[in-house]
Amino acid sequence: MRRLVALPLAAIVLSGCTVPNFGANKGATTTSRSVFHLWQGFSIGAVVIGAFVCLLILYAVLRYRRTGDDIPKQTQYHIPLEMTYTVVPILIVFGLFAATLVVENKEVANPKTNVNIDVNAFQWGWKFSYPGSSVVVVGQTTQSPTMVIPVNTDVHINLTSTDVIHGFYVKAFNFSRFALPGVVNQFTFRAVNTGTYFGQCTQLCGLYHSLMYFQVKVVTTSEYAAWLAAHQNSSASQASQTATKQQTSAHVPAKYTPSSGAN
Amino acid sequence: MTDVLQPPITIAGDDQPQGHDEHHGPTGILKWMTTTDHKIIGLSYTVTSVLMLVIGGLFAEIIRFQLTAPNNSLVSLAQYNELFTMHGSVMIYLFAGPFAFGGLANIIVPIQIGAPDMAFPRLNALSYWLYLTGAITMLAGFFTAGGAANFGWVAYAPLSNSINTPGTGADLWIGGLLLTGFSAIFTGVNLTATIFYLRAPGMTMFRMPIFTWNMLVTGILILLAFPVLTAGLVMLYCDRHFGTHIFSVSGGGVPVLWQHIFWFWGHPEVYILALPFFGMATEIIPVFSRKPVFGYKGMVFATLSIAALSLGVWAHHMFTTGVVLLPFFSIMSLLIAVPTGIKIFNWIGTMWRGQIWFSTAMLMAIGFVVTFLIGGLTGIYLASPPLDFFTHDTYFVVAHFHSVVMALVLGGMGGLYYWGPKITGYLLNERLGKIQFWFLFLGTQVFTFPQYLLGLRGMPRRVPIYPHDPEWKMLNEWSTVGAVMIGISTIVFVVNVGVSWKKHPAGDNPWDGHTLEWFTTSPPPHHNFYRLPQIRSERPTWDYHHPEHRSLGHGTHADEMHSLVGDGFEGHTS
Numbered sequence: 072m073r074r075l076v077a078l079p080l081a082a083i084v085l086s087g088c089t090v091p092n093f094g095a096n097k098g099a100t101t102t103s104r105s106v107f108h109l110w111q112g113f114s115i116g117a118v119v120i121g122a123f124v125c126l127l128i129l130y131a132v133l134r135y136r137r138t139g140d141d142i143p144k145q146t147q148y149h150i151p152l153e154m155t156y157t158v159v160p161i162l163i164v165f166g167l168f169a170a171t172l173v174v175e176n177k178e179v180a181n182p183k184t185n186v187n188i189d190v191n192a193f194q195w196g197w198k199f200s201y202p203g204s205s206v207v208v209v210g211q212t213t214q215s216p217t218m219v220i221p222v223n224t225d226v227h228i229n230l231t232s233t234d235v236i237h238g239f240y241v242k243a244f245n246f247s248r249f250a251l252p253g254v255v256n257q258f259t260f261r262a263v264n265t266g267t268y269f270g271q272c273t274q275l276c277g278l279y280h281s282l283m284y285f286q287v288k289v290v291t292t293s294e295y296a297a298w299l300a301a302h303q304n305s306s307a308s309q310a311s312q313t314a315t316k317q318q319t320s321a322h323v324p325a326k327y328t329p330s331s332g333a334n
Numbered sequence: 335m336t337d338v339l340q341p342p343i344t345i346a347g348d349d350q351p352q353g354h355d356e357h358h359g360p361t362g363i364l365k366w367m368t369t370t371d372h373k374i375i376g377l378s379y380t381v382t383s384v385l386m387l388v389i390g391g392l393f394a395e396i397i398r399f400q401l402t403a404p405n406n407s408l409v410s411l412a413q414y415n416e417l418f419t420m421h422g423s424v425m426i427y428l429f430a431g432p433f434a435f436g437g438l439a440n441i442i443v444p445i446q447i448g449a450p451d452m453a454f455p456r457l458n459a460l461s462y463w464l465y466l467t468g469a470i471t472m473l474a475g476f477f478t479a480g481g482a483a484n485f486g487w488v489a490y491a492p493l494s495n496s497i498n499t500p501g502t503g504a505d506l507w508i509g510g511l512l513l514t515g516f517s518a519i520f521t522g523v524n525l526t527a528t529i530f531y532l533r534a535p536g537m538t539m540f541r542m543p544i545f546t547w548n549m550l551v552t553g554i555l556i557l558l559a560f561p562v563l564t565a566g567l568v569m570l571y572c573d574r575h576f577g578t579h580i581f582s583v584s585g586g587g588v589p590v591l592w593q594h595i596f597w598f599w600g601h602p603e604v605y606i607l608a609l610p611f612f613g614m615a616t617e618i619i620p621v622f623s624r625k626p627v628f629g630y631k632g633m634v635f636a637t638l639s640i641a642a643l644s645l646g647v648w649a650h651h652m653f654t655t656g657v658v659l660l661p662f663f664s665i666m667s668l669l670i671a672v673p674t675g676i677k678i679f680n681w682i683g684t685m686w687r688g689q690i691w692f693s694t695a696m697l698m699a700i701g702f703v704v705t706f707l708i709g710g711l712t713g714i715y716l717a718s719p720p721l722d723f724f725t726h727d728t729y730f731v732v733a734h735f736h737s738v739v740m741a742l743v744l745g746g747m748g749g750l751y752y753w754g755p756k757i758t759g760y761l762l763n764e765r766l767g768k769i770q771f772w773f774l775f776l777g778t779q780v781f782t783f784p785q786y787l788l789g790l791r792g793m794p795r796r797v798p799i800y801p802h803d804p805e806w807k808m809l810n811e812w813s814t815v816g817a818v819m820i821g822i823s824t825i826v827f828v829v830n831v832g833v834s835w836k837k838h839p840a841g842d843n844p845w846d847g848h849t850l851e852w853f854t855t856s857p858p859p860h861h862n863f864y865r866l867p868q869i870r871s872e873r874p875t876w877d878y879h880h881p882e883h884r885s886l887g888h889g890t891h892a893d894e895m896h897s898l899v900g901d902g903f904e905g906h907t908s
Contacts, residue, residue: 094790095724106720113721117711124678124707131685132700135623136692143689147626147885156679157632157672164668171664171718178720194498235493236589238654238727242792245724249655251590252492253583256656269801273727273794275486277498278411281797 090115095245099268099289100260102178103245109174110245113167120163178246181259184225186295188218192230192237192250192272195279206302215284221295222265230256238273241287247273262289370455371860375462376440377757380750382466383433387743389473390424391824393417398817401810404802414798415484416503420473422487423507426607427514428469430742434610435521435556436465438749439549441757443525445851446546448534448869450861453527457520464517472510475503483507486796488600489570491581491592496574505574508567515564518606522556525549534850536869540634543849543872544627547634548613551641555602555609558645563599566592590657597648605644608738609637611745612677615699618752619681621845622696623688626873626885629680636673636680643670653722660719667717674710678703693845694767698748701775702741708779709737712786730789733782740778740820747774747827755840759856763837766830773823781816784809848873 093114097107191198196211199218210216220226230239232250240247243266248256272283290298360368369375397417400408409417444452452458475482480501485494489507492498529542529550542550570592572578579585581592620627627633643666649658650667681703690696712734715721725731747770755761788809793800800806843852853875854863867878871885 094787102720106724109718109720110715110724113715113718117714121707121711124682125704127682128685128700128704131682131688132690132692135685135688135690137624137689139689141689142624142880142883143687145626145883145885146687147628147630148887149628149683152683153629153632153676153679157676160672160675161669164665164671167714167718168661168665168668171668171720172661174718174720175660175664178723235498236490238794240727240792240794247654247723247726251655251657253589254655254657258656269792271792271794275415275490275493275796277493278415280415281411281794281799284801 093118096243098245099243099264099266100246100262102260103243104263105174105177106245109170112170116163116167178258180227180257181225182227182257184227184259186221186224186226188220188226188228190218190228190230190239190250191233192239192276192283193233194235194277195272195283197283197285201299204299204303206299210285212279212282215286217267217286217288218270219288219290219295219298220262221292222262222289224292225259225261227257227259230258235276236274237276237283239270240273241268241270243268244287249274262287265289265291370451370459372444372452372455372458373441373757373858373862375458376437376442378462379432379440379465380437380757382462382469383429383437386424386428386469387433388824388828390421390429391821393421393424395817395821397421398814400798401800402807402814404800404807406799409798411798412481412484415486415796416476416482418796419483419486419507420475423472423483423511425739426487426603427511428465428472430607430739430746431518431603432465432514433746434607434742435518435525435549435552436461438614438746438753439525439545439552439610440521442753442851443546443549444528444532445756445854445858445862446543446849447529447532447537448850448863448866449528449532450863452524453532454520454524458524461517461520461524464513464520468510468513468515468517470510471506471513474510475501475506478502478506488596489592490596491570491573491589492583494570494574494592495582505571508571508574512564512567515560515567518556519560519564522553522560525553526557529553534866534869536874540631541869541872541874544616544630544633544637545610545613545849548609548616548637551637552606552609555606555641555644559599559602559606562595563603566595566599569595590652590655593652593655594648597651600651601648602641602644604738605640607742609640611702611742611749612637614745614749614752615681615702616677617849618695618699618748619684619703621752621847622691622693622699623685624691624846625684625688626848626871626876627680628683628686629676630872632676633680636676639673640670643673650717650722653719654726664717664719668714671710671714671717678707678710691845693751694762694764694771695748695752695845697768697771697775698744698751701771701778702745702748705737705741705744705775705778708782709734709741712737725789727795728789729785729793729795732795733785733789736785737778737782740774740782744771744774744778747771752845753851755844756851756856756858759840760834760836761838761840761844763830763834766826766833770823770826770830773819773826777816777819777823779816781813781820784812784816788813843875843879846876846879848876850874853878 090111093111095107095110097104187202189200189202196209197216199208199216208216208218230248230250231254232252234252237250238247239250244260246260248258250256266289268287268289270285270287272280276283359365366374366378396409400406400414440452440458478501480503482503485499485504494504529546569580573581579587581587581589583589616627616633647663647667647670649663652658653660716725716731716734751762751767788806791806793806840856842855853867867874871877873885877884
């Protein structure tokens with residue numbers, strides 16, 4: 072039984088090379104990978120314990136079907152057994168907690184990076200501003216905005232909301248965080264693969280909640296610098312353009328198809 | 335063992351010459367409206383809450399059919415928001431709780447402890463009428479111009495303020511919830527007082543059936559949690575209408591405060607909902623295994639520790655807000671797995687070396703254990719903040735709590751098949767019951783498993799339309815198939831009630847039961863008992879019928895007397 076405690080930890084150490092993925096994905100950032108390994112560890116524990124308990128139930132119901140009118144022995148207590156199934160789960164829980172702490176401590180915010188992005192969520196869209204430059208990307212409902220970030224660089228996000236609570240969620244990052252009005256939530260991630268990733272609001276925010284999409288486009292460092300420079304001057308007009316478009320898209324087209332991310 | 339006590343609980347004044355009001359009181363609808371009999375009130379609660387289950391289930395079916403295609407237009411975006419809000423509200427506020435602590439517990443707890451009625455019968459009646467009024471108030475939102483409440487059953491501020499949700503439906507939601515909240519508080523008062531003060535002679539605390547124990551703990555949790563919700567709802571109403579700024583940033587308020595208040599009620603509420611159904615399973619499994627509940631005192635300890643821990647885990651619903659202390663709430667939440675695990679092992683231990691009779695009630699109870707195991711294991715993931723960041727507000731969470739609440743539905747159905755004959759005097763049809771069980775049990779798994787996968791593939795909750803993705807569509811279709819199976823199981827149940835109506839008399843003790851409710855008639859008389867057996871363990875009826883088969887402690891044999899642990903002996907009567 073003690074092996075059950077060690078397994079989740081071992082799974083993290085082994086980086087999940089040969090362990091099944093249990094429905095999740097490695098994702099595209101450094102933290103998404105450690106979350107994925109934690110997921111694998113928890114899943115091994117859950118599958119082992121779940122299978123063990125289900126087999127016990129199955130054995131009991133098949134083996135002890137009523138055969139006659141006999142009254143079985145009226146056993147009510149077995150103290151050593153009860154102690155075992157109290158203490159072993161406590162050990163497992165502390166193992167899971169330790170693994171949780173290890174991964175949680177990797178998800179710390181690092182504001183001392185070159186790439187800072189202020190993310191402002193609103194009903195029903197996103198505004199990405201790049202402090203230190205005049206680049207602002209805004210988009211709502213029908214045009215999902217794209218956040219461009221460089222690969223292999225710490226990207227620090229300052230997340231807030233102008234109205235109600237929204238959820239900043241990028242599936243490929245295995246991560247979400249609430250955008251709260253009046254609070255700036257900070258987090259850092261480092262993308263390890265280039266590509267375009269699908270993001271969506273996860274916290275109910277009103278009528279068009281289901282259409283609050285965005286994309287995160289991870290590019291090489293030089294491409295990022297080029298993109299930033301190219302949009303430096305045009306960004307103001309782009310923003311106002313987007314704003315005009317927003318006015319005209321008061322209702323959502325019935326057949327709107329968002330581009331699915333590379334996950 | 336064979337001597338029978340005369341009823342020690344007939345109270346002078348109440349039962350004097352004018353007799354029971356069943357002989358002289360009003361009849362028909364007037365009797366129903368003026369009754370203070372816990373059995374009739376409990377039955378009203380049960381019928382009303384099952385009606386709510388059907389209404390909430392219909393909302394669920396519409397939701398599931400909307401999601402069978404990515405851009406389906408069965409309902410509009412606005413209607414969809416109303417539907418899932420009212421689905422959650424009806425199921426949580428108007429079905430699960432009232433069914434358990436207003437319905438079955440109201441009927442069964444006084445009988446299990448040998449009491450003539452609840453401690454405060456008129457307060458009990460008030461509870462029911464507040465509940466019915468609250469339910470009608472909440473549902474009346476559909477008939478207002480702006481439609482019903484549409485901010486989710488959790489009503490997060492500031493979405494729930496008067497700017498973002500101006501409609502009357504939202505106010506009716508708050509009002510309805512206030513009324514049902516008070517009904518729950520009064521039931522909590524009643525259960526706690528009844529169990530503490532109205533136990534029959536010999537019924538010590540450690541001779542109470544586990545269901546009664548769980549209802550005592552539920553009653554205490556109600557008293558601790560529900561007033562907080564009531565206070566929060568008053569604050570929300572003030573923010574909406576009286577210009578306060580408790581939850582609005584512009585006036586210096588804090589939106590997250592609503593989440594703290596709501597979940598400080600909301601997490602104990604999860605166990606207020608779950609503990610009664612744990613108790614039902616713990617009554618059913620021993621009776622149909624012909625054994626005492628395994629680890630009785632461990633079971634009580636587990637219930638108490640679940641209740642204690644449940645008061646310190648509310649912020650695990652708020653990990654992604656970024657404003658709560660993660661490790662504390664994580665370890666507290668993980669620890670709840672321990673007492674829950676003890677319960678599951680105790681249920682298996684009860685079946686072990688028993689003589690298991692697969693009646694519908696027993697099948698439902700086993701289905702409850704298996705489904706709750708799945709919901710519990712997936713809950714452990716969500717107690718880990720990094721994994722919660724990954725899955726929060728996705729269908730993984732939806733699947734997790736639907737495994738849990740569908741387990742409760744299985745347990746509750748088990749309770750109806752088990753106690754229904756006691757309440758009505760007639761057995762339900764077993765063949766239809768088993769058909770219902772398999773539709774309900776398999777339907778639940780077909781319904782939840784695709785949702786787990788959808789969550790891991792990134793589908794957020796509360797969306798009526800979703801990106802075109804063949805896999806998402808396929809998984810959603812399977813989940814809808816499961817929902818339809820669950821719907822069929824409900825129809826089978828309703829048919830069963832109709833088919834079995836007054837057909838097969840149950841007799842006093844159809845299952846060879848353990849507890850006092852199986853000692854009295856079916857249905858029990860006014861004030862429940864003509865006579866009581868000696869109460870020398872938590873199984874007085876069993877001891878009466880099988881005096882030679884008493885419970886055995888650890889290491890004792892059938893030819894020895896009772897043990898140190900285990901059922902009590904003469905010196906321990908209260």
